[in-house]
Amino acid sequence: xxxxxxxxxxxxxxxxxxxxxxxxxxxxxxxxxxxxxxxxxxxxxxxxxxxxxxxxxxxxxxxxxxxxxxxxxxxxxxxxxxxxxxxxxxxxxxxxxxxxxxxxxxxxxxx
Amino acid sequence: xxxxxxxxxxxxxxxxxxxxxxxxxxxxxxxxxxxxxxxxxxxxxxxxxxxxxxxxxxxxxxxxxxxxxxxxxxxxxxxxxxxxxxxxxxxxxxxxxxxxxxxxxxxxxxxxx
Numbered sequence: 685x686x687x688x689x690x691x692x693x694x695x696x697x698x699x700x701x702x703x704x705x706x707x708x709x710x711x712x713x714x715x716x717x718x719x720x721x722x723x724x725x726x727x728x729x730x731x732x733x734x735x736x737x738x739x740x741x742x743x744x745x746x747x748x749x750x751x752x753x754x755x756x757x758x759x760x761x762x763x764x765x766x767x768x769x770x771x772x773x774x775x776x777x778x779x780x781x782x783x784x785x786x787x788x789x790x791x792x793x794x795x
Numbered sequence: 796x797x798x799x800x801x802x803x804x805x806x807x808x809x810x811x812x813x814x815x816x817x818x819x820x821x822x823x824x825x826x827x828x829x830x831x832x833x834x835x836x837x838x839x840x841x842x843x844x845x846x847x848x849x850x851x852x853x854x855x856x857x858x859x860x861x862x863x864x865x866x867x868x869x870x871x872x873x874x875x876x877x878x879x880x881x882x883x884x885x886x887x888x889x890x891x892x893x894x895x896x897x898x899x900x901x902x903x904x905x906x907x908x
Contacts, residue, residue: 732895774840783828
C-alpha cells in the first residue's frame with residue numbers, strides 16, 4: 685500500500701539532546717514537507733524539499749535541520765537549539781500542484 | 796506572502812443539519828489551489844476537497860461542497876447532512892504549486908446528536 689510513514693509515534697527527549705524524526709513515503713512524490721502543530725493551533729512549516737539534495741527553510745526553521753538524500757526519505761532533526769520542541773510533528777508529501785498527503789505524526793515531549 | 800484566515804475558531808451543528816465554515820485568503824497570484832483538510836481526534840490529516848482557481852465551477856465531494864469566490868478571495872466549506880463522524884478540526888489551505896502550502900488556524904466543528 686502506498687503512503688507515508690512516520691516513526692516513532694511518541695518520542696521523549698531530554699534537554700540538550702538532539703533527536704531525529706523519520707519520514708518515509710512510497711508515493712513517488714517529489715516534494716516533502718515538515719510541519720509543527722501546537723495544541724489548538726494550525727500547522728506551521730519547518731522545512732520543505734522539492735527535489736533530492738535540495739531543501740528550503742519554512743517559517744520556523746530555527747533549531748531544526750533536515751536532509752534529503754533519497755526521494756523517499758526526509759528526516760527531521762530537532763536540535764538542542766530548539767528551546768521549546770514539545771509539539772506534534774507532521775510530515776507530508778505531494779506532486780506539484782496537488783494536495784499534500786500526510787503521515788500519522790510524531791508526538792515529541794521534552795522531559 | 797500568502798495568508799489564510801479562518802475567523803471561526805469553533806462551530807457547532809445539529810446532526811443532519813447543514814453548516815458552513817468560512818475561509819478567506821490573500822494572494823497576488825492568479826493560478827493557485829485551495830484545499831480543505833479534516834483532522835479528527837486521531838490527528839491524521841485527511842483531504843476533504845480541493846479547488847483549482849482557474850475553475851469557475853465549485854467543487855463537490857458527496858456531502859461536502861465549496862463556495863469559491865475568486866474576486867472576494869473567499870473559499871467556504873459547506874457540510875450537508877452533518878454526521879457525528881464529521882466532528883473534527885477543519886483547516887483551509889492555499890497552495891501556489893511547488894511553493895509552500897499555507898494553512899489557516901483551523902475551525903473546530905462539534906456535531907450535536
